[in-house]
Amino acid sequence: MWHVGKVIALHGETATARTITLDVADWPGHVAGQHVDVRLTAPDGYSAVRSYSIASGPNSEGRVELTVERLSNGEVSPYLTQELAVGERLELRGPIGGWFVWRTHQTEPIQLIAGGSGIVPLMAMIRARASAGSAAPFRLLYSVREPAAVFYRDELQALTDNDEGVSLTYAYTRAAPKDWPQPPGRIDAALIANATLPSNLVPTCYVCGTTSCVESAAGLLIGSGHNPDKIRTERFGPTGDRK
Amino acid sequence: MAIISKGFSGRRTAGDEKLPPGQYITPDFPVLSAGPTPHVPLDQWEFTIDDGASVLRRWDWKSFLDLPTETFTVDIHCVTRWSKFGTAWEGVSLDTLFADVKTDASYALVHSYGGYTTNLPLEDLLNKQAWIAFKYENEDLAPEHGGPARLLVPHLYLWKSAKWVHGITLMNQDKPGFWERLGYHNYGDPWREQRYWGD
Numbered sequence: 001m002w003h004v005g006k007v008i009a010l011h012g013e014t015a016t017a018r019t020i021t022l023d024v025a026d027w028p029g030h031v032a033g034q035h036v037d038v039r040l041t042a043p044d045g046y047s048a049v050r051s052y053s054i055a056s057g058p059n060s061e062g063r064v065e066l067t068v069e070r071l072s073n074g075e076v077s078p079y080l081t082q083e084l085a086v087g088e089r090l091e092l093r094g095p096i097g098g099w100f101v102w103r104t105h106q107t108e109p110i111q112l113i114a115g116g117s118g119i120v121p122l123m124a125m126i127r128a129r130a131s132a133g134s135a136a137p138f139r140l141l142y143s144v145r146e147p148a149a150v151f152y153r154d155e156l157q158a159l160t161d162n163d164e165g166v167s168l169t170y171a172y173t174r175a176a177p178k179d180w181p182q183p184p185g186r187i188d189a190a191l192i193a194n195a196t197l198p199s200n201l202v203p204t205c206y207v208c209g210t211t212s213c214v215e216s217a218a219g220l221l222i223g224s225g226h227n228p229d230k231i232r233t234e235r236f237g238p239t240g241d242r243k
Numbered sequence: 244m245a246i247i248s249k250g251f252s253g254r255r256t257a258g259d260e261k262l263p264p265g266q267y268i269t270p271d272f273p274v275l276s277a278g279p280t281p282h283v284p285l286d287q288w289e290f291t292i293d294d295g296a297s298v299l300r301r302w303d304w305k306s307f308l309d310l311p312t313e314t315f316t317v318d319i320h321c322v323t324r325w326s327k328f329g330t331a332w333e334g335v336s337l338d339t340l341f342a343d344v345k346t347d348a349s350y351a352l353v354h355s356y357g358g359y360t361t362n363l364p365l366e367d368l369l370n371k372q373a374w375i376a377f378k379y380e381n382e383d384l385a386p387e388h389g390g391p392a393r394l395l396v397p398h399l400y401l402w403k404s405a406k407w408v409h410g411i412t413l414m415n416q417d418k419p420g421f422w423e424r425l426g427y428h429n430y431g432d433p434w435r436e437q438r439y440w441g442d
Contacts, residue, residue: 001441004246040253041245048253049265051323075254075267083250091246096439098425099277211274215387218279228279228357235274 002039002091003027005064010086013151017069017117018081019055022090027062030054032128033101033121033206033234036064036094040076050076053120053208053234054095055152057127058104064092067151069117100206100234104132108204111197112140113187113217115209119151121234122208126166130159138166139197143187143213146175169195187213192220199225208234261318263433266326272388273325277421280386281357281407288391290375291410292344299344299413304391307375310335315374317397319404320433332395334376337368348413352420353394356407361420362429363396363403365413372398375408400431400438 005022012018034054041047056065070081084090102110102125110129112122119142129138144150150170160168171191172184182191197203205226207217214235221231254267262268285304292300302310314333320326351365367373377384377392384390389406396403402422423429428437436442 039245040248040251042251042253043247043249045245046253046255047245048267049324079248079251084248088248089246090248093439096426099421211387215274215280222279228281231279233276233278235276 002093005090005092007084007086007088007090010084013067014149016081017067017151019065019067020080020084020090021056022064022066022092024062024064024092027064028095029060030058030064030095031098031101031103032057032124034095034097034124035121036066036092036096038066038076038080039091039093040079041091048075051096053124055120055123055127057124057129057131059131067117067120067123100208100232102128102204102206104128104134106204107134107136109137109197109201110139111203111205111221112138113196113205113207113209113221114140114142115187115213115217116144116149117151118208118210118213118234118236120208122206123152123156125206126156126159129166130163135165137197137203139195139203140166140168141171141187141191141195142168143171143173143209143217145173147172147177171195187217187220189220189223192217192224196221196224199227202227202230205231206234207231209236211235261328262326263320264436265438266320266324266433269325269327271325272327272330273321273323274387275321275323275402276387276406277359278357281355282386283356283391283407285391289410290340290392290408292340292413293410294346294348294413299346300340302340307335307392308377310339313374317395319395319397319401322400322402322427322431322438326433331380332374332376333378333381334374334392334395336371337373337375338371340375341369344413346413348415350414350417352412352414352418353403353405354409354412355405356409359405359407359421361403361405362418362423363399364417364430367396367399368411372396398432400428400433402427403431 005024009021052066055067068080373396393406
């Protein structure tokens with residue numbers, strides 16, 4: 001069952017990533033963390049489909065936002081990030097996935113770890129928390145290449161400034177802002193110890209990023225005492241257009 | 244009628260009869276799993292076949308490696324739409340593992356270290372269609388790809404090829420596994436595009 005979404009807004013997140021806001025008339029609703037399949041069809045009938053995480057929280061208005069990172073060798077993402085215009089229509093299927101999701105009735109502490117564009121489904125969870133008025137403590141560790149690669153910067157800042165329930169730590173892998181306390185580098189055990197919820201709070205952990213990022217972060221969480229059953233992962237490989 | 248995106252041309256791999264509908268070819272080997280990668284020490288590894296009440300067959304790593312192995316080259320298809328052609332593996336055929344197993348069961352629930360499960364008809368595991376693989380491209384199977392050993396059922400979408408495989412429970416009635424309960428198709432034939440519930 002494919003839905004038709006009309007592009008009602010486009011917003012550049014970074015030099016290579018763009019948020020697409022779709023109005024989907026018959027959207028059945030979604031849960032934070034789910035994804036959609038997007039189908040593009042060329043004038044001669046050739047079509048290609050890729051999966052993208054939903055960035056928007058659950059809503060009743062048929063509003064679906066996707067943030068798509070352009071992959072230089074991608075088949076679908078270059079079109080979505082460079083060609084697609086407001087007013088165009090896209091076919092989408094979903095929502096898909098019932099595991100890497102946060103539901104508003106979850107009251108336990110939540111640890112989110114994002115690598116790069118892995119922030120997208122986690123942002124949906126943060127937005128779902130805010131719109132539901134949830135009091136579940138959220139903590140986000142957001143690893144990015146450099147400051148200019150951050151998605152949703154202002155919104156994250158506002159959420160963390162105004163709501164004591166969400167705290168945010170950035171980790172920079174290639175280039176940090178001036179005067180940043182740590183040299184650039186991957187998430188390590190010290191950062192996990194200092195910037196994530198301790199295992200004795202028994203948080204549910206959601207980790208999303210590239211395979212190497214997820215392997216490393218999930219391993220560090222286990223090493224610091226988290227039960228593997230409490231760690232949910234979503235990975236995107238070198239080829240998938242996912243996220 | 245499909246929605247046409249005028250500026251979209253795409254990258255075609257048209258006319259390849261080995262590519263199921265809706266898939267694209269990748270030279271890479273992406274990783275998809277729902278949780279952390281379990282690391283199973285070989286001296287604790289075991290593989291069992293049970294009928295829900297009792298264990299029918301059991302192997303430890305050493306006795307498993309003593310079984311006759313096969314090398315095989317197959318195409319694999321992930322529900323996330325990538326396909327990879329010509330992957331070379333070494334493993335033990337399920338026909339070998341089931342050689343002395345007498346059962347009337349029609350279904351199997353495969354379970355893994357880390358808690359993953361997937362279900363399939365028993366007949367899809369037999370007749371040279373499935374292996375427990377422990378080498379990929381002549382190397383020990385890496386943990387993120389399911390090592391020390393994973394199921395490989397290449398004629399179904401790859402989520403049926405359970406990583407970190409631990410055992411198989413035989414059942415008279417079908418019972419959905421992990422992804423099958425969470426929205427993915429119960430059978431998962433790539434040639435019929437059985438990706439999600441309702442396909």
